[in-house]
Amino acid sequence: MPERRDVFISYSRTNTDFARKLYAKLQAQGFTLWRDRSDMEGGEDWWQQIQEAIENVDTLVLVVSPGALKSPVVTDEWRYARSIGTRVIPVLAAPINFNEAPRWLRKNDVMDFRYARGFRRRGFLGLGRHDPEHTLRWEKFIQQLKTPHRQLRARFTVPKPENFIERPREYKALIDTLLDRNNRSPIAITTALQGGGGFGKTTLAQAIGHDPEVRDAFSDGILWLTVGETPSALTLINQLIEQLTDGPASYTSPNAAQSRLRELTDKRDILVILDDVWDEDVTRDLMRGLSETCACLLTSRRLDIVSRLGARSPITVDEMTTAEATALLVSRLEEKPRDLNPFERMAAKLGEWPLLLNLASAKLCELVQLDGFSAEEALTELERRLEAKGFTAFDDEGASRENIGQRDQAIAASMAVSLDRLGDRRERFFELGIFYEDARIPFEAAATLWRATCGMDEGQSEELLRQMHRLSLFVSYDARARAFRLHDVIRAYARAQINGLPALHRKFLDAYGVARWADLPPEEPYLWDHLAYHLI
Ligand SMILES: Nc1ncnc2c1ncn2[C@@H]1O[C@H](COP(=O)(O)OP(=O)(O)OP(=O)(O)O)[C@@H](O)[C@H]1O
Ligand SMILES: [Mg+2]
Missing domain, CATH: 3.40.50.10140 (Toll/interleukin-1 receptor homology (TIR) domain)
Known part of the structure; x- marks a missing residue:
């Protein structure tokens, strides 16, 4: 020494x-x-x-x-x-x-x-x-x-993601936003990972927090804070102060807490990752406490909030590529299958949705390790369960929406977090499950459906569609072309919540006044393509 x-x-x-x-x-x-x-x-x-x-x-x-x-x-x-x-x-x-x-x-x-x-x-x-x-x-x-000095140690408080499957496209885009292209020094920017529930925003942010280049650049620390649905910025600021000082913080005045946080972050290259942002005001108050040398990475399903908080170059995190999805599906198997094709097909069936792939991967591993199946047999068993029970076959039934940590244990719990925001209009989202799989759904078609089910007018239905879009409930939403698209698995989930599916199809067609091809209005591209499906 x-x-x-x-x-x-x-x-x-x-x-x-x-x-x-x-x-x-x-x-x-x-x-x-x-x-x-x-x-x-x-x-x-x-x-x-x-x-x-x-x-x-x-x-x-x-x-x-x-x-x-x-x-x-x-x-x-x-x-x-x-x-x-x-x-x-x-x-x-x-x-x-x-x-x-x-x-x-x-x-x-x-x-x-x-x-x-x-x-x-x-x-x-x-x-x-x-x-x-x-x-x-x-x-x-x-x-x-x-002069004696008290310098703060750099703090790195990001939890390590377990079992991270690399996603080079999103990862690289984020690194390029956070680090200067030329000398890889940190950029004090606010940016975001945005997208639907369970598509991997939190996991990606955690991986970035452990990236050696990012850690080198943000040499004064990388802090992790789950914002969630917490109503008070003060609690969160106290938590950040605690992380920075490694001691208790119990400020009771928001102003005092903000200035202490600003002092602690002054002239320091710190990346603050604010995970799971839902509330604009709370997050803004929190960010006000950070000095201008800090960078902020937000993760959120709320597209509107991300943009209002001034996030630059936000990165959308949606489905994995087939290769990434397959890698996640087999990631827990000790012996990787020689022929990946059937696993690839299963990954596609699961919509390349990380949340679901992760649950399926845990089941695969359980079937191999505990029940003695081969990987191929386990896959067949998985398919059987999927057929019998649908996409919620792999849900952990005890998982609840209230327990934030369990949100990734079940599709229902994950969906509920967004759907709760719709209040009693959540039924309207389920009703969208009657549209054809992976189809571009024109705003007008949704308006017709909702006019039939609850007498909504066109303006109200557009507002509701916009709200759903802001909650990242669609995989795509094109305001100009006036059409949106649902993720296959999410559509299947919504559909499964509908009571009386045939009656709903009928109601939808009645609203158009069509019972035969000949009755179809010429300006209805969606119905021209899918009338037969709705008639069945
Ligand atoms: N790159 C990845 N590698 C391995 N597993 C992943 C990856 N991305 C996501 N997962 C798994 O998928 C599940 C959902 O991911 P995550 O919690 O990151 O999603 P999210 O987009 O933050 O969701 P939410 O909107 O609910 O916060 C997690 O269980 C996680 O383990
Ligand atoms: Mg998350």
Whole structure:
């Protein structure tokens, strides 16, 4: 274990001379310093030695220059120091382009020790008493080094997703939004993962929170907060403060809590992941407490809220690709099946919907491990159950909508969270289950249906469709073309909730006044395609 010292000097080769002299001057002032880094190099555990040294100093003095900004070793050193809460004081050794510097550095007061006028004789390194400006600057620096400080450690509180199946399209899009394309430094942006229930927003956000590049960039921490349907921003702000300080927080005034949070996040590169956002005002109050260097990633089913909270480049998370879906389905099997085709077909049948695939994958694994089926036999058994019971065959029957943690255990519990928002109009959503599978449903067709079932007028039905869309209940919604589409499995779920399906079909057709092809109005593309289906 290395002994404790005052200062570690981090510098690039291009500033060796500057660093040596700085070292000598600080030593002359009575500071203990970590030896020149080059003394440590060469050994296998070189990086570990550096880490230990940085852990055992009060301050890392960063010698800033164009060379230092480019040096991976210097970057690793300051990042590590910041991540463990060792104070970093930058001093300028050569002019740099501040636009290319990491953002935290741009915001810092960088001590300017460049060789100002008369450097060779009287500049910083010669620091003549007769140059009051340099003397003052130097004294300020020494004072800063002597002042005890309490630096916050970086906190990483994101739960690790179990069993994550990679989704490169969404993942890469999100990384590109959060990190600067050129130097991979963090961008203080508000962005979002949006989409329907159980399509994998939370899981993807968790994976991003553990991505090494993202962790490197947001070196002051990545915080995770489940916003849910909590009515109070104050509770949530207290939770964030607790995460940042690792101690209890019980602010009772929202203003005081917000300013404390702002202070704790000031000039820090922190990514705050706000999972499962439902309430605009609560989330806005919470975000007001974050300093402008923080980035925010929201996950939400509420498309309207995501956009009102100013999320830029939101990423829609919907069905998995066939390959991803198949990988998830077989992910719990110790021995992967040799022929993936039948599993691929099952994944397609499950609508490539992660929630359902995950439940099916757990059942597959249970059948293999506990009941001794082969993977292929287990799949056949799964198909049999699906035939018999429909898509809720894999639901955990005890899962309830009230328990947020159980929402991914059952389709019904997941759907209920959105459907509850519709109040007594949830029946209208179920009624959409009579439309043909995977069809583009014109707004007018839904309006006709609802006129027949509850006497809604066209304006009311459009408003209801818009509300359903904002809750991400559709896989697509095109306001211009005035049509929407339901996810197959969600449609099947809705359909299963309808009492008296044939009667509902009849009601729908009666509303059009058609009983034969010949009666069909010419401007009804949906019915032209699907009349036979509704007549059966
Ligand atoms: N990439 C993935 N790899 C493995 N499992 C996944 C993946 N994405 C989602 N899942 C599984 O699917 C289920 C639903 O995912 P998740 O909770 O992330 O969805 P969500 O979009 O956040 O849903 P909600 O709107 O209810 O919050 C979870 O049980 C999760 O384990
Ligand atoms: Mg979620």
